[in-house]
Amino acid sequence: NSDQKKGRCSDYKVRFQCPPEFCASTTPCSTTTTPCTTTTTPCSTTPPTTTTTTCATTTTPSSTTPPSGSWTQWFDRDNPSGPGDYETLSALHAEYPGKICAYPLQIQVLTTAWHPVSSTGDIIDTSDTVTGFICKNSLQTNGRCSNYQVRFQCPPEFCAPTTITTTTTPCSPITEPRLKPCIITRPSLSTIPLNTSWTQWFDRDNPSGTGDWETLAALHQQYPGKICAHPLQIQVLTTGGLPVSSTGNVIHKSDPLTGFVCKNSDQTKGKCSDFRVRFLCPSEFFAPNPDCWTQWFDRDDPAGSGDWETLRNLLEEYPGMICPNPVEIQAQTTAGHCVSTTGDVIHKSDTVTGFVCKNSDQQNNMCSDYRVRFRCPPKFCTRAPVCWTGWFNRDDPIGSGDWETLNELKRENPGKICPKPLQIEAQTTAGEPASSTGDVIYKYDTLRGFICKNCEQENKKCRDYKVRFLCPLDFCTPSRCYTEWFDRDDPSGSGDWETLFALQAEHPGRVCNRPVQIQVETVSGDSMASTGNIITTVDVTKGFICKNSAQLSGKCNDFRVRFLCPQEFCDQKVCWTRWFDRDDPLDSGDWELLCDLRKLYPNEICETPLYIDVVTVDTNSPITVTGQAFHM
Known part of the structure; x- marks a missing residue:
C-alpha cells in the first residue's frame, strides 16, 4: 500500500502456468449429450484408477483429502445477509430436486472463497448430514457469518457413470467416454413414461406485455418441427432455472395441450417472472432424425461483457460448418463441464440466437468460458461438402447504386473471404435471386464482385443486395487456432x-x-x-x-x-492452476506469495511454475493496466 499514490492496492488474484504433466491426472473429459434425454447427472464421481476420467470433478482446496466416493456439486443457496447462512438439506432438496441423495454419507463445507471453516473463526450452529449446515449471525463476535457453500457425499450408485460410444458422422467426429448426459435443467418429473424424450427449452415470450405466453400453438408456429403435435407432459422453469413454485406467481394455464400462460394482471406485484417450457414427446418423434452434430465452437471468452457464442457470428466466422437453421444447441464450458454445474445465469441458449452469458448477470460478475455445438438436419451431414462464405451486405442503393465489390469486402472483413473465390451468389436482402429482380447488373463475377448502378435502372434505383462466395474446401476446414479476445485499453485517453x-x-x-x-x-x-x-x-x-x-x-x-x-501454438498443452486470492489490501497490501499459497493449497501448484498471471478480483483487469506499483 505504501507504494501507491492513493495509499491502497487493489485486491488481486493470481494463477500459475505449470508444465503439462502437472495437469495430466486432473484434466476433465469433454462430455456430450444425446439430442433429447430424460436423464440428468446429479453430481460428479471421484475417478477410479483407470484411464477414464470423469466430468466436472471438484478439487478440494483444503489440506484434508476428501473421503472417496461420489460427491455432489457445490451448493450456495443462501448468504449471511439475513439471520445467517442456512444451507439446510431440506431447502437444498427442494431447490435442487434430484441433485442430492436422500441420505448423504458426509457433508463438506467451505467458504465461497474456498477457505476451510476452521480458518474463519465462525461459531457453527449445525453441520451434519441430517440437517445440513447452519451458521447464525447472532453467534458471531462481529455479528456476521462468512458466506459458505456445501456439498454431500452420496452412495456410489447415486452417480453411477456409464460409457457411451458415439457414431462418427461427417459433422461430429467424436468418440469419447462420458457420464450420463448432463443437461441444463435442474428438476426432473417424478414419473416419465417409457419411450419418451424431452424437447429443448423454449422461451418465445417475456412478461413485458400482458404476461408470459408460452402457448403450444404459438410455439408450433415459431419452431416448426421441433415439438410433437400432441405432447404428453409439459415442464416449466424460470429462465434462471428456478421452479415455478419458488416464484409465488399465480399461473393461468400449464398443460401439454394449451402450453403455459402467466398473466401479469393475476400477480400481486403486477408482473410475472420470465418462464421457459419444454415438452415430453414420444421417442418416435425424434427417431427419424439421425444425429448430425457440428464440431464445438468457442469464438468468444468472458473477458469483455460476457461470452457471446451467437449463431450469426459463428456462421460468419465458420462458413459452411453450421447449418443456417439448427435443430438443437448444446453448450458446455471449454473444460467440458455441464452448464448446470457452473451456477451461471444464462441469458440466451437457443437455436435462433445461439448462446449468450452476460457478466453483469453473475454474482461474481464473470461468466465461465463456454463452447457450443449445433444439431443440424441429417441432409446437412450427408451433403457433398461445399465452402460458402457468410452473406455480406456492405452497401445499399441510397447513393449511386449497390457496390458489393470484392476488394472492399475483403478489406472490411479480413480473413472471411478466400483470396480467389470460385463462384459468387447475389440476392436481395429479402432473399430473392438477383436474376429474377429485373435489375440491370453492371458487374457480377468473382474478380470484381457485384455492382448494380442506379442510373441503369428504369426506376433509377437498384434493389438492396447481399453476396456470398464459394471458396476452395480447405478454406472452410483449416486448423483454426484463435487466441481469446483481448481488450487491454479503452479510448478514454489518446x-x-x-x-x-x-x-x-x-x-x-x-x-x-x-x-x-x-x-x-x-x-x-x-x-x-x-x-x-x-x-x-x-x-x-x-x-x-x-x-x-x-x-x-x-x-x-x-x-x-x-x-x-499457427496450429502448433494451440496443440501445445497448457496447464493453468485455478485463481487464488488469499490476501486483501486491508493492512500493508495484497501479498499473494507462492510460499504462502503452497501452504494453504497443498498439491495445487507445481514445484516450478512457468508463468504467473495477475488480475484484479472485481474487474479481472491485468495488473499492468491498473497503474499501480507492484513487486513480483
Missing part, C-alpha cells in the same frame, strides 16, 4: 491501443510470437467496419491502434482483438 507487444507482455503465453491473422471488433461484438472509425493500424505485427484525434466525433469506439496463430 485512443484504443491494442498493440501486440503490450498484449504479449500483459498476457504471457497466451498470444503466439508471430500471429497469422488479426481480428478486430467492438467489445459489444460489432464489426470494425460498421463503426465508421478511421483506423490507424491493424496488422499482425503491430496489432491494432485507433486514435481519438483521427475521428470526427473525437473518440474511437472501444475495441477488442484476437489473433489466428
Whole structure:
C-alpha cells in the first residue's frame, strides 16, 4: 500500500502456468449429450484408477483429502445477509430436486472463497448430514457469518457413470467416454413414461406485455418441427432455472395441450417472472432424425461483457460448418463441464440466437468460458461438402447504386473471404435471386464482385443486395487456432491501443510470437467496419491502434482483438492452476506469495511454475493496466 499514490492496492488474484504433466491426472473429459434425454447427472464421481476420467470433478482446496466416493456439486443457496447462512438439506432438496441423495454419507463445507471453516473463526450452529449446515449471525463476535457453500457425499450408485460410444458422422467426429448426459435443467418429473424424450427449452415470450405466453400453438408456429403435435407432459422453469413454485406467481394455464400462460394482471406485484417450457414427446418423434452434430465452437471468452457464442457470428466466422437453421444447441464450458454445474445465469441458449452469458448477470460478475455445438438436419451431414462464405451486405442503393465489390469486402472483413473465390451468389436482402429482380447488373463475377448502378435502372434505383462466395474446401476446414479476445485499453485517453507487444507482455503465453491473422471488433461484438472509425493500424505485427484525434466525433469506439496463430501454438498443452486470492489490501497490501499459497493449497501448484498471471478480483483487469506499483 505504501507504494501507491492513493495509499491502497487493489485486491488481486493470481494463477500459475505449470508444465503439462502437472495437469495430466486432473484434466476433465469433454462430455456430450444425446439430442433429447430424460436423464440428468446429479453430481460428479471421484475417478477410479483407470484411464477414464470423469466430468466436472471438484478439487478440494483444503489440506484434508476428501473421503472417496461420489460427491455432489457445490451448493450456495443462501448468504449471511439475513439471520445467517442456512444451507439446510431440506431447502437444498427442494431447490435442487434430484441433485442430492436422500441420505448423504458426509457433508463438506467451505467458504465461497474456498477457505476451510476452521480458518474463519465462525461459531457453527449445525453441520451434519441430517440437517445440513447452519451458521447464525447472532453467534458471531462481529455479528456476521462468512458466506459458505456445501456439498454431500452420496452412495456410489447415486452417480453411477456409464460409457457411451458415439457414431462418427461427417459433422461430429467424436468418440469419447462420458457420464450420463448432463443437461441444463435442474428438476426432473417424478414419473416419465417409457419411450419418451424431452424437447429443448423454449422461451418465445417475456412478461413485458400482458404476461408470459408460452402457448403450444404459438410455439408450433415459431419452431416448426421441433415439438410433437400432441405432447404428453409439459415442464416449466424460470429462465434462471428456478421452479415455478419458488416464484409465488399465480399461473393461468400449464398443460401439454394449451402450453403455459402467466398473466401479469393475476400477480400481486403486477408482473410475472420470465418462464421457459419444454415438452415430453414420444421417442418416435425424434427417431427419424439421425444425429448430425457440428464440431464445438468457442469464438468468444468472458473477458469483455460476457461470452457471446451467437449463431450469426459463428456462421460468419465458420462458413459452411453450421447449418443456417439448427435443430438443437448444446453448450458446455471449454473444460467440458455441464452448464448446470457452473451456477451461471444464462441469458440466451437457443437455436435462433445461439448462446449468450452476460457478466453483469453473475454474482461474481464473470461468466465461465463456454463452447457450443449445433444439431443440424441429417441432409446437412450427408451433403457433398461445399465452402460458402457468410452473406455480406456492405452497401445499399441510397447513393449511386449497390457496390458489393470484392476488394472492399475483403478489406472490411479480413480473413472471411478466400483470396480467389470460385463462384459468387447475389440476392436481395429479402432473399430473392438477383436474376429474377429485373435489375440491370453492371458487374457480377468473382474478380470484381457485384455492382448494380442506379442510373441503369428504369426506376433509377437498384434493389438492396447481399453476396456470398464459394471458396476452395480447405478454406472452410483449416486448423483454426484463435487466441481469446483481448481488450487491454479503452479510448478514454489518446485512443484504443491494442498493440501486440503490450498484449504479449500483459498476457504471457497466451498470444503466439508471430500471429497469422488479426481480428478486430467492438467489445459489444460489432464489426470494425460498421463503426465508421478511421483506423490507424491493424496488422499482425503491430496489432491494432485507433486514435481519438483521427475521428470526427473525437473518440474511437472501444475495441477488442484476437489473433489466428499457427496450429502448433494451440496443440501445445497448457496447464493453468485455478485463481487464488488469499490476501486483501486491508493492512500493508495484497501479498499473494507462492510460499504462502503452497501452504494453504497443498498439491495445487507445481514445484516450478512457468508463468504467473495477475488480475484484479472485481474487474479481472491485468495488473499492468491498473497503474499501480507492484513487486513480483
